[in-house]
Amino acid sequence: AQSVTQLDSQVPVFEEAPVELRCNYSSSVSVYLFxxxxxxxxxxxxxxxxxxxxxxxxxxxxxxxxxxxxxxxFHLRKPSVHISDTAEYFCAVRLINDYKLSFGAGTTxxxxx
Amino acid sequence: xxxxxxxxxYLITVTGKKLTVTCSQNMNHEYMSWYRQDPGLGxxxxxxxxxxxxxxKGDVPEGYKVSRKEKRNFPLILESPSPxxxxxxxxxxxxxxGSHTEAFFGQGTRLTVV
Numbered sequence: 029a030q031s032v033t034q035l036d037s038q039v040p041v042f043e044e045a046p047v048e049l050r051c052n053y054s055s056s057v058s059v060y061l062f063x064x065x066x067x068x069x070x071x072x073x074x075x076x077x078x079x080x081x082x083x084x085x086x087x088x089x090x091x092x093x094x095x096x097x098x099x100x101x102f103h104l105r106k107p108s109v110h111i112s113d114t115a116e117y118f119c120a121v122r123l124i125n126d127y128k129l130s131f132g133a134g135t136t137x138x139x140x141x
Numbered sequence: 142x143x144x145x146x147x148x149x150x151y152l153i154t155v156t157g158k159k160l161t162v163t164c165s166q167n168m169n170h171e172y173m174s175w176y177r178q179d180p181g182l183g184x185x186x187x188x189x190x191x192x193x194x195x196x197x198k199g200d201v202p203e204g205y206k207v208s209r210k211e212k213r214n215f216p217l218i219l220e221s222p223s224p225x226x227x228x229x230x231x232x233x234x235x236x237x238x239g240s241h242t243e244a245f246f247g248q249g250t251r252l253t254v255v
Contacts, residue, residue: 037181060242071145071231072184072246079242118183122242127172127191127235128199129244131183 030055030121034132041109042140049104049135051119061102062120062129063093072118078102089113114139143168147232147247154222154254162217162250164232171237173215174199174244175207178229187230190215191237222254 035050053059060079064072076087083095093104102119119132145166154160166173174189176199186199190209204226206218215234219226229251233244 032183034183062243064246071248072233074243077243120184127237127244128174128186128189129184129233131176131185133181133183 030059030123030130032119032121032130032132034117034119034135036135037133038136038138040138040140043111044108046105046107047109047113047137049117049119049137051102051104051132053100053102053119053121055100055121055123058124059121060124061093061095062122063087063091063102063104064118064120066116066118066134068115075104075117109137109139111139111141113137143245145232145234145245145247147230147250150248150250152250152252154252156223156254157221160219160222160252162219162230162232162252164215164217164247165213166215166232166234166245167213168234168236168245169212170234170245171212173209173232173234175205175215175217176231176233177201178231178249184231187217219252222252224254226252227254228252 033052041047062077063075076085078085078095086092117135120129148163171192175187176184178184185201188207190196232247235244
């Protein structure tokens with residue numbers, strides 16, 4: 029079975045500073061990788077996904093993530109955050125022959141002026 | 142607009158009173174699932190359905206039931222709710238074929254059982 033570990037539960041950051049959210053996964057077979065964002069009182073919205081090919085994936089709102097197979101990681105980055113990026117971020121994995129998503133515990137990002 | 146619709150958004154109920162949370166999708170997706178979200182635990186799958194009349198348990202199915210009589214609908218049923226089922230619930234759907242591999246989520250249902 030696959031599992032996901034988000035290494036930081038809370039990340040406070042100042043506006044216009046860079047942010048990195050760390051995600052490690054374990055799986056004995058190939059996976060698809062996702063980052064979802066949950067704004068306050070809203071559902072989950074897909075930020076980006078890695079299926080295959082280039083290991084650097086660009087998503088919406090200026091976010092990008094890099095897949096590192098040897099380290100089984102999929103860290104999310106943004107070079108300059110805005111107040112509106114305050115949200116909870118979830119890393120998720122899915123086996124390529126299945127449909128079930130396994131989620132990490134989430135990282136709460138709080139952007140301060 | 143492609144969407145997953147859950148109702149109600151908020152629900153407060155008493156222990157033991159049966160309730161149903163509805164979920165409907167308009168994307169003709171085969172795969173649907175229910176998750177609960179709890180602080181520090183992320184989202185955990187309750188039940189899923191591969192297609193009409195095909196359902197199976199996820200990671201935390203105890204105390205829940207589902208049905209899939211139509212492709213678009215996947216209601217979550219709590220026959221006898223208990224306080225430990227107080228949580229935020231999400232319905233999700235995804236296609237089983239094609240290049241779109243991500244799940245689409247509803248807006249969530251915040252359930253409080255007192």
